Amino acid sequence: MSPRPVAWAAQSPRPAACLGAPGLWEASRQALVARRCRDLARAQALLLKAPARAKDLASGLLAEAPELTEARIVRGRARLRLGDSKGALADLAPLLEVGATGVADPAALWDGGRAALAQKDALGAARFYRALGSRAALLPDRSQQVVAYIEIASALLATDSAAVDDVLAYLREARRRSSGSGLSGLCAALSAVAWLGEGRDSEAQGALGDLADxxxxxxxxxxxxxxxPDGVLDAALAVALERSQPELSAQHYRALAQSPLGKGKLAKLAARQAGAKRGGR
Structure with missing residues (x-):
């Protein structure tokens, strides 16, 4: 008999008690994996109603298996619901890594975007929301889809590199699903902001025509x-109130100019409007 199998057995990471019992290691390994899967499923199920318990379960799994990305994602989502957006963002970061599509479900990406927004990380939020864009329709509830599309559009609107066509496309998807949601007006106002950011006044006024309140x-x-993102709602209010309540509109333009978007394309919108008023238009 070749000595190689004996040498290989001696180097095996299996416990000594398992070396002489073929199949025992595999059986115990399967039992361990099954238990971890059950704990992970329990943590996932507890996310909404008992996030603290979900976090504890996920943390326990990570203590045993730090490489278990799925547990890290669940813990990050639980942390967001517990108000720990910094910890949530750290745990959800693996969703943006190459090859993470296996765990990148839309709800987790959505939570990643919200965690980044809470941390004032507009660029990080845009990365999560871009990844969510092609998956938002997979969210289980139509109202969730509407909100997700609005947030995707807003996150892109807050970045200089985003094309206005992309922003408007997501807002159209939101409006298409928004009947009875109370969000149609926000879609209209954000569409107007996107158009005005490109200097397209007539299209912006057309969008505002759908804003009743x-x-x-x-x-x-x-x-x-x-x-x-900070400043986006001020931009929407500034544009929406410009004709009916110009003084209040001016306050929102000033707030926009002072927001973190002050050096981005939305601040250019505020400056353009201020210039128009000085010119007497």
Whole structure:
């Protein structure tokens, strides 16, 4: 008999008790994997109603198997629901790595975008939301899809590199699904902002024609219904109120200019409007 199998057995990472029992290692390994899968499924199920418990389960799995990316994602999502956006963003970062499509479900990507927004990381948020773009239609609830498309459009609107056609395409998807959601007005206002950012006044006015209650946009300020990058809602309110309440509109333009978007294309919109007023138009 060749000595190689004996040497290989001596080098095996299996416990000594398993070396002489073919199949025992495989059976115990399968049992371990099955238990971890059960714990992971429990953590996933507890995310919405008991995020603290979900976090504990996921953390326990990571203590045993730090390489278990799925557990890290669940822990990140639980952390976001517990108000720890910094920890959530750190845990959800693997979703943006090459080859992460196996764990990049749309809900997790959505949470990653929101965690980045909470950390004032507009570029990071845009990366998550771009990845979500092709998967948002897979979210289980139509109302979730509407909000996701609005947030995707807003995140792209807040970046200089995003094409206006992409922003408007996502807003059209949101509006197509928005009947009865109370979000059609926000879609219209954001569409107007996108058009004005490109200097397309007539298209912007056409979009605003679908906005019945401009002052109602203020209800999105708390970020509970829709998460928006800093300055985006001020831009929407500034544009929407420009004719009916010019003084209030001017306040929102000033807030936009002072926001983190102050050096981006939305600030150019504020400067353009200020210039128009000085010119007497």
């Amino acid at each position: 401009p002052t109602g946009l203020a209800r999105f300020r708390d970020g509970k219904a829709v998460a928006l």
